[in-house]
Amino acid sequence: MGRKKEIIVSLPDQAWTDHVREGLLAWYDQNKRELPWRKNKDPYRIWVSEIMLQQTRVDTVIPFFERFMDKFPDLVALANADEEEVLKAWEGLGYYSRVRNLHSAVKEVVATYEGKVPSTPDAVTQLKGVGDYTAGAILSIAFDQPTPAVDGNVMRVFSRWFALWDDIAKLSTRRKMEVLGAHLVPASRAGDFNQAVMELGALVCTPVNPKCISCPVQATCAAFDQGVQAELPQKKKAKPPRPVHVSIAWIRRGEQILLQRRSSEGLLAGMWGLPTMENVQDEVVPGDSITPLFTELGLFVEWGEVLGEYEHIFSHRRWHIRLVEGLIRDEKKDLPGEWRWINENERTQLAFPNVYRKAFSLAEKRRKGLSGIQGRLL
């Protein structure tokens, strides 16, 4: 009563384990990709790469990682950087709280651990943004500790290898996989072994059309033996993104544009953007209305023409966007800090998520397009 649910998982015997470790490590030595974070075992570089790789493909991460390392070559450089500069380096990579957590954790390492990434499970896991997987990856890859590192790849590989039908979206399933991983990971080359399983998942044991024909563990794969590799892993389907109607305001004052820094919590936290309103499209009528949002700012805005409409899909929201010109009629007071008038040069210093970069290009294209049409008509 009151104790944790026991994890039941049958473990392979020692001879089998020794054998598959050898095979997998040999395959890894022959087939591993040369990746920028594999050049050395600097815990800082491993850490940054693991944060970037969360829910993100290797090919997407590579250029971001290179630029990030040029800008912040070591942990102290990152700790001393301004948050704006750090966010700018993450611009376009998504899941922006990752980098704010990383920045905060790196400062913590400077303050508490003399700038050295801690190497105990408790200390690493306590770092902001570092969960069980990332802790295991850092400890095994950078510090050669025989810790499991169970991510989506590993769960897919294990699900097939051992024919496990548990839903991998469940926490209890991941715990089970961690028990397996802890059993399989060798005392030496722990990091290579963990990366070998992930590399196998990325290159061979892929989500669709796994390349079983060239798989180094085919002979011991339960799913292949039963012909069920296409049905594994079991995973509950994600809910589709919820549609939302959003109005985005393009408000100019001479050469300047009105920008708003988004809240430090929630969607696109801490990023800069254009003034954005949900579910007010009916109120955005060219020629008349003034929204309450701008009234509070002492800003009197008349809606102008609709510059364009587009859609932007987040993981959980589908924004149906109407980009509307706003015409400043009067200004009463100074703007609060999260609001700024910015010209085009200053804009390049700030970090914007893609949804607003699309708005910029649409607004600017639209301006050129209009003058082009006018030129022809007149």
Added chain:
DNA sequence: CACGCGTGGCG
């Protein structure tokens, strides 16, 4: 446990 949190690539 379920949900919030981005983006780009691929079949």
Added chain:
DNA sequence: TCGCCAAGCGT
């Protein structure tokens, strides 16, 4: 074209 996904974490 579009649904599905990819090296998760915080709450």
